[in-house]
Amino acid sequence: MTKLQTKAEERLIQDYFDDLMKACDRKVSDEGKVRIQKAFEFANNAHAGVKRKSGEPYIIHPLAVAKIVVEEIGLSATSIIAALCHDVVEDTDYTLEDISNLFGEKVASIVDGLTKLTDEFTPQHDSKQANNFRKMLMTLSDDVRVILIKLADRLHNMRTLDSMAPNKQLKIAAETLYIFAPLAHRLGLYAIKSELEDLSLKYKHPDAYNQIQFRLQNQREKRDYLVTEFIRPIDEQLKHEGVDFTITERLKSTYSIWNKMQTKGVSFDEVYDLLAVRIVFNPKTNVSEKRQCFDILSLVTDIYKPKPDRIRDWITIPKANGYEALHVTVMGPQGKWVEIQIRTQRMDEIAERGFAAHYKYKNINDVENELDRWLQKIKDMLQNPESDALEFLDEFKMNLFSSEIIVFTPKGRMVNLPKNATIIDFAYEIHTELGNHCIGAKINHKLVPVSHALQSGDQVEILSSKTQTPQLSWLNFIITAKAKTKVKQSFKLDRKKHIEQGRKIIEDQLAKYKILPSSDTLKKLSAYYSLTNKEQLYAQVGMGFLELDNLDEVLQTRRENKLAKFWKLSFYPKKEEPTSTGKINKKAPFILKEDPEELNYTLAKCCNPIPGDDVVGYVSDDEHIIIHKRNCPEALKIMSQQGDSIITAEWTKFKKLSYLSRIKLSGFDRVGVVNEITTIISKQSDINMRTVHFDTHDGIFEGDLYLYIHSVQDLNELISRLMKIKGMDTVERIEKIQQ
Helix, strand or coil: CCCCCCHHHHHHHHHHHHHHHHHHCCCCCHHHHHHHHHHHHHHHHHCCCCECCCCCECCHHHHHHHHHHHHHHCCCHHHHHHHHCCCHHHHCCCCHHHHHHHHCHHHHHHHHHHCCCCHHHCCCCCCHHHHHHHHHHHHHCCCCHHHHHHHHHHHHHHHCHHHCCHHHHHHHHHHHHHHHHHHHHHCCCHHHHHHHHHHHHHHHCHHHHHHHHHHHHHCHHHHHHHHHHHHHHHHHHHHHCCCCEEEEEEECCHHHHHHHHHHHCCCHHHCCCCEEEEEEECCCCCCCHHHHHHHHHHHHHHHCCEEEEEEEECCCCCCCCCCCCEEEEEECHHHCEEEEEEEEHHHHHHHHHHHHHHHHHCCCCCHHHHHHHHHHHHHHHHCCCCCCHHHHHHHHHHCCCCCEEEEECCCCCEEEEECCCEHHHHHHHHCHHHHHCEEEEEECCEEECCCCECCCCCEEEEEECCCCCCCHHHHHCCCCHHHHHHHHHHCCCCHHHHHHHHHHHHHHHHHHCCCCCCHHHHHHHHHHCCCCCHHHHHHHHHCCCCCCCCHHHHHHHHHHHHCCCCCCCCCCCCCCCCCCCCCCCCCCCEEECCCHHHCCEEECCCCCCCCCCCEEEEECCCCCEEEEECCCHHHHHHHHHCHHHEEEEEECCCCCCCEEEEEEEEEECCCCHHHHHHHHHHHCCCCEEEEEEEEEECCEEEEEEEEEECCHHHHHHHHHHHHCCCCEEEEEEECCCCC
8 A cells, every 4th residue: 555545445355355355356366356455556656645526536437447447347357457547647757658567558548548639639619528538439449348348437436426526427427328328328227327317317317316316216016016916826827847947127217207208298197117126047068049029928927917009029030239138018016107128147147248258159240240240330430530529429329329220131131220210321221432423212112212211121122323323412311430431521522622613602601791701700699509619610511511591590599599589579779799708617507697797608599498498508618508397408519529618507587588498298189178278378477378279189289379477387387387287188288499
């Protein structure tokens, strides 16, 4: 131990190291343990005297990461050593050469991939966050252990996020949700993926997280009884058949419940598949694993009736990340749906540990080839010299699809694609030239256009023509990163020419409205289109990726936003644009004031926040703040790419101004229902209607209402009153507003 540590710290560090060695006990050779001991002593001395934000000695973090690497991912000595040393080069005077001399080139290479870029190597116009990620992926394309250790590092950081400032918590949580959780899913690390999502939710939406946790805890006793009752007949039947098995229950993750509530617009009580039961068995050697899984499925469905559209066979055709299992949802006791997962022990280990477990079962299936193909896609993207870091991050994110379809070539080759992939996506997946010259396809002998969305099981014959070239319109419907990259590349042959073309187009368009192309105007346009600088704006316009037909609307919207979208029949007299009076303190919450004289913020058009919404702020280059809802996809993207520009924000009491909101409602049609709805709205104080549209068909009515409202509290109050109307089924707020 070092002289800079107290006795209590020494004991704490020793306890962590003992835990690590216990986790290594059966998985690491004696020679490997000696090397791990050496790496621990080296890292401990290197980080001596340094504390984490929590006040703990810094070495606790590398020790915890190394334990996750061995215990939860299943990696061996080289990875454990790299985990112990992963922050040494970044935070101390030691170099990669020192690491290489002490522990070998392989460890040094992994540590290099894990070491962040320093400020001087980061181009001014690119996000440092995105550049760090790009560098890490360059090493990933040669050694997948880099990303596995990075996931362990991120998991421990998320477990200890309490000690960070609120704006840093938001940045790290959003980055985790945007990139690292999908990456863990893509690599088959389901337990880590679920924990990363849950922890991200805890810091992004603490109230929702705590509420779901409370509801789950509240129902625990009832749930335990249901599980016991549900499992009993299955347990008896499997024992009777002589199956060597274990049955465990798995509760749907907090994030999955929240996400389903958001996407489906349902309440906690309406999330029907909270429970899953997992049957893991030791297969007999003389019968195929697939057949034994289906035999158990047959036994289960003899006891409980299955939901016909909820049987999933991931054994005949495993997921792209190697996951294998049979899933079936059945009707259990007291009318509750329960999902059952059936796996062998081998399948279970692969499901829990992902690709790390595949090295143990190398010759069983084609999974390594699938990983190699995926890594090759990453290499192809990295080798694109025209792609900047933020664009690369978007493309990489596209490759992390979790919902997949499986389609076939005319010769029967199986191709994995993301859900909603089109003919063009498929063509580029087969070969770049086939994509470039694609004019359509035949599916089951039927001619379909290039924009046709594929379905799982389609057999696709691509039709091509030598005269065909990539079209800009393809970007409106293709969804894979490979296809988007290839199409964009064909329009990026001369970046300087495109920048000049874009500059001229923008200046001509601005001149029509007598607006000078000032630095301030260009910054606002760049921010509106989620670009980082004017060069990107010029290039995107010059290449035809951005149309400026709605420039007047964009600039008008900005001015309206300055007045917090204060909708009146008369307008305020034109004022000079407000500016901030000083540097914004990113560590303290930004207070949203209502007085238009003092506004130095804008309400984002993509999610239309109103007072009372859970919001964050994005600080632009000119110290102007754009306010987004926390769950806005655009905000999530910004937080994950430019997290240092994110601040927390809080509303004051807003009662002067009104904000445009939209609600949709539906229910059973009857005489007078529309009148009842409009009466309730007009009676609630200070709520005015802009437009009201109702449609009825087959005894059902649907309404689409645009209202001027003061706050979320007023809106929720109104929704609550509308829900009490006889025959009303749903009333929900819609973020998308047609201006």
